[in-house]
Amino acid sequence: xxxxxxxxxxxxxxxxVIVELKGGKQYLGTLRAFDIHINIVLEDTEERVDGNVSRKxxxxxxxxxxxxxxxxx
Amino acid sequence: xxxxxxxxxxxxxxxxVIVELKGGKQYLGTLRAFDIHINIVLEDTEERVDGNVSRKxxxxxxxxxxxxxxxxx
Amino acid sequence: xxxxxxxxxxxxxxxxVIVELKGGKQYLGTLRAFDIHINIVLEDTEERVDGNVSRKxxxxxxxxxxxxxxxxx
Amino acid sequence: xxxxxxxxxxxxxxxxVIVELKGGKQYLGTLRAFDIHINIVLEDTEERVDGNVSRKxxxxxxxxxxxxxxxxx
Amino acid sequence: xxxxxxxxxxxxxxxxVIVELKGGKQYLGTLRAFDIHINIVLEDTEERVDGNVSRKxxxxxxxxxxxxxxxxx
Amino acid sequence: xxxxxxxxxxxxxxxxVIVELKGGKQYLGTLRAFDIHINIVLEDTEERVDGNVSRKxxxxxxxxxxxxxxxxx
Amino acid sequence: xxxxxxxxxxxxxxxxVIVELKGGKQYLGTLRAFDIHINIVLEDTEERVDGNVSRKxxxxxxxxxxxxxxxxx
Numbered sequence: 017x018x019x020x021x022x023x024x025x026x027x028x029x030x031x032x033v034i035v036e037l038k039g040g041k042q043y044l045g046t047l048r049a050f051d052i053h054i055n056i057v058l059e060d061t062e063e064r065v066d067g068n069v070s071r072k073x074x075x076x077x078x079x080x081x082x083x084x085x086x087x088x089x
Numbered sequence: 090x091x092x093x094x095x096x097x098x099x100x101x102x103x104x105x106v107i108v109e110l111k112g113g114k115q116y117l118g119t120l121r122a123f124d125i126h127i128n129i130v131l132e133d134t135e136e137r138v139d140g141n142v143s144r145k146x147x148x149x150x151x152x153x154x155x156x157x158x159x160x161x162x
Numbered sequence: 163x164x165x166x167x168x169x170x171x172x173x174x175x176x177x178x179v180i181v182e183l184k185g186g187k188q189y190l191g192t193l194r195a196f197d198i199h200i201n202i203v204l205e206d207t208e209e210r211v212d213g214n215v216s217r218k219x220x221x222x223x224x225x226x227x228x229x230x231x232x233x234x235x
Numbered sequence: 236x237x238x239x240x241x242x243x244x245x246x247x248x249x250x251x252v253i254v255e256l257k258g259g260k261q262y263l264g265t266l267r268a269f270d271i272h273i274n275i276v277l278e279d280t281e282e283r284v285d286g287n288v289s290r291k292x293x294x295x296x297x298x299x300x301x302x303x304x305x306x307x308x
Numbered sequence: 309x310x311x312x313x314x315x316x317x318x319x320x321x322x323x324x325v326i327v328e329l330k331g332g333k334q335y336l337g338t339l340r341a342f343d344i345h346i347n348i349v350l351e352d353t354e355e356r357v358d359g360n361v362s363r364k365x366x367x368x369x370x371x372x373x374x375x376x377x378x379x380x381x
Numbered sequence: 382x383x384x385x386x387x388x389x390x391x392x393x394x395x396x397x398v399i400v401e402l403k404g405g406k407q408y409l410g411t412l413r414a415f416d417i418h419i420n421i422v423l424e425d426t427e428e429r430v431d432g433n434v435s436r437k438x439x440x441x442x443x444x445x446x447x448x449x450x451x452x453x454x
Numbered sequence: 455x456x457x458x459x460x461x462x463x464x465x466x467x468x469x470x471v472i473v474e475l476k477g478g479k480q481y482l483g484t485l486r487a488f489d490i491h492i493n494i495v496l497e498d499t500e501e502r503v504d505g506n507v508s509r510k511x512x513x514x515x516x517x518x519x520x521x522x523x524x525x526x527x
Contacts, residue, residue: 020122021122021123021129024148025150038155039403048389049386055387055419057386057388074452075452076451077386077389077450077451078450079419079445080152081152081446084112084151085149085151085152086150087147088147088148094202095201097195101221111185157185157225158228159222159223160219160221161220166270167270167296168270168274169276170276170296180292184258200274230258230260230297230298231295231296231297232295232296233280233296238341242341243340243349243367244369257331257374273371303331303370303371303374304335304365304370304371305369306353306367306369307366312489313494313515314489316486317515326511346493372517376475376479376516377481377514377515379514379515380512380513406522414457414458414461415459416458416459420492422462438472438525440526441524441525442462443523444522447522
């Protein structure tokens with residue numbers, strides 16, 4: 017029973033999320049922070065290509081305007 | 090008898106919608122939230138490619154600037 | 163005898179319009195609403211590809227920043 | 236003897252102009268209206284491809300952010 | 309001895325400039341006007357492709373967000 | 382225990398970070414400065430292509446809107 | 455010991471810099487001016503393609519939103 021999209025991000029805080037970017041990359045990590053531009057910070061971040069882990073990144077700041085979708089993992 | 094586009098989104102709230110993105114992806118889900126940037130939250134989300142379900146996502150936050158079209162399903 | 167572009171959209175309200183998008187898609191429908199971002203709502207919407215109806219959509223919210231052109235049909 | 240670009244558009248009002256868009260399309264029509272976003276309205280509009288008339292559109296609202304150039308015809 | 313980029317455009321006013329656009333087109337003309345969005349107006353405008361004049365345009369309003377570079381000719 | 386993405390950048394200040402750009406380029410350097418547009422300054426900057434150092438740049442100002450991701454190296 | 459990215463540009467003023475653009479072009483010149491949009495003015499500008507001088511431009515106004523990176527040469 018929410019009316020604002022950022023409420024959904026708030027509920028996902030400190031949980032595992034999948035983040036999809038415009039260029040086709042996908043990141044899986046724990047959502048630690050976000051702002052109104054949808055800039056986000058993930059921890060324990062894994063970059064995935066075609067469903068496989070391609071790289072481990074630890075903390076990752078991702079700029080909002082490259083993001084298509086964020087979904088609980 | 091509406092004058093503002095967001096009124097149409099408001100009437101679609103809690104209903105199934107199809108969302109089309111710039112990159113060609115299509116999502117079907119229940120519209121739970123939106124804001125003036127057209128950031129939206131879908132529930133029971135299905136990603137579709139060429140009309141077939143390619144992935145189930147549960148809750149999905151979709152960033153407004155990637156959206157082309159939202160239509161009741 | 164108009165001085166502002168949105169006056170032209172206002173005169174097209176409740177009339178059939180053709181809407182062309184950046185990605186090459188074309189929509190034909192009745193213009194029900196628009197705002198200053200040129201977000202629009204069409205009713206009885208038909209998606210057209212190469213002049214042929216490819217899909218019927220009913221109500222469609224189209225995000226302004228994907229729109230190239232709106233013209234009375 | 237002008238200092239602002241919109242003065243040039245103002246002098247072109249009610250005259251035939253060529254409008255070139257980012258996607259390569261070209262429109263010829265009478266400039267009826269424009270705003271600070273360079274959204275414009277043309278009348279008696281012809282779409283041209285490779286210098287040939289490909290379509291006649293009557294009134295056309297063209298969104299500013301797709302426009303490259305406007306020049307008196 | 310200038311500190312602001314628009315000062316350089318101001319000094320180029322009423323002089324011949326080359327303007328390069330994102331899509332690769334190049335225009336040569338007399339800079340008559342500009343604004344803070346870098347919308348510009350050229351007179352005696354020539355469109356050039358690969359260094360050759362491809363078209364003469366007279367006055368041309370060019371939308372700022374398509375411009376890469378402006379340089380005295 | 383942070384709530385804002387820029388806090389993560391602040392903790393990365395004066396540390397080695399990897400910066401990924403939209404065009405596919407990757408820079409490794411010490412993060413010296415950033416602002417709310419995510420414009421950043423790196424020192425001892427190395428440009429990498431396919432994981433190999435392709436160029437050494439010293440100080441580099443990188444414009445925020447080209448950045449996808451910043452991560453401690 | 456700087457906290458803002460524009461401080462780095464300020465220190466580069468009147469020095470040789472390399473400027474890289476989104477489209478892949480590279481300019482080498484003396485940085486004379488910049489503003490908060492990262493619009494810049496170079497003097498004694500050389501355009502480079504694949505490391506070779508392709509063109510000499512004298513003064514060049516470069517629009518900020520096409521810039522990826524600025525680095526002392």
